[in-house]
Amino acid sequence: MQQTLVLLKPDAVQRGLMGEIISRLERRGLKIVAMKMIWMDEALAKRHYAIHEGKPFFAGLVDFITSSPIIAAVIEGENAVEMVRRTMGETDPAIANPGTIRADFALDIGRNLIHGSDSEENAVKEIELFFSKKEIFDYSRDIDKCLTGS
Ligand code: IDP
Ligand code: MG
Numbered sequence: 001m002q003q004t005l006v007l008l009k010p011d012a013v014q015r016g017l018m019g020e021i022i023s024r025l026e027r028r029g030l031k032i033v034a035m036k037m038i039w040m041d042e043a044l045a046k047r048h049y050a051i052h053e054g055k056p057f058f059a060g061l062v063d064f065i066t067s068s069p070i071i072a073a074v075i076e077g078e079n080a081v082e083m084v085r086r087t088m089g090e091t092d093p094a095i096a097n098p099g100t101i102r103a104d105f106a107l108d109i110g111r112n113l114i115h116g117s118d119s120e121e122n123a124v125k126e127i128e129l130f131f132s133k134k135e136i137f138d139y140s141r142d143i144d145k146c147l148t149g150s
Contacts, residue, residue, distance in 0.1 A: 002080040005126040007115035010068035018071055021101055029147040034074035034136040040066050072130045081123055084116040
């Protein structure tokens with residue numbers, strides 16, 4: 001089953017939107033298999049966002065993501081990477097579709113509340129950065145039968 005990394009960024013924590021965002025993921029039926037509050041340090045931020053090194057927003061992004069505790073979570077399910085990305089909405093809240101987390105709660109590309117891995121390959125790497133194997137739980141839920149009918 002596919003897994004993906006979700007981060008609730010400092011703006012989600014500071015604005016009191018953690019519950020709202022987690023609730024949206026949960027209500028959709030997505031399954032949370034790991035979750036914790038952490039305070040990212042500069043080294044972890046730079047590794048997590050390494051792909052953006054050299055871009056004009058990189059330093060600001062690292063400053064921002066290390067400015068407050070965040071929530072890190074692993075979501076598991078069929079097509080979890082895309083399901084989470086579509087629930088989040090486009091990177092820039094200004095063009096995200098209404099009904100997505102970023103469109104409904106954010107205004108600015110640099111303060112867009114949530115991170116979700118953009119591919120299965122990156123999800124595997126990102127999950128390893130944030131979670132040990134024993135922090136990720138293998139469990140079943142009764143509601144999974146209702147969500148897919150199988
Ligand atoms: P994503 O979060 O939707 O995957 P990425 O392109 O991977 O978007 O960018 C990572 C994060 O960097 C974004 O979520 C956003 O917070 C920030 N970012 C991306 N592009 C810009 C920009 O042009 N200005 C400021 N911040 C940006
Ligand atoms: Mg990205």
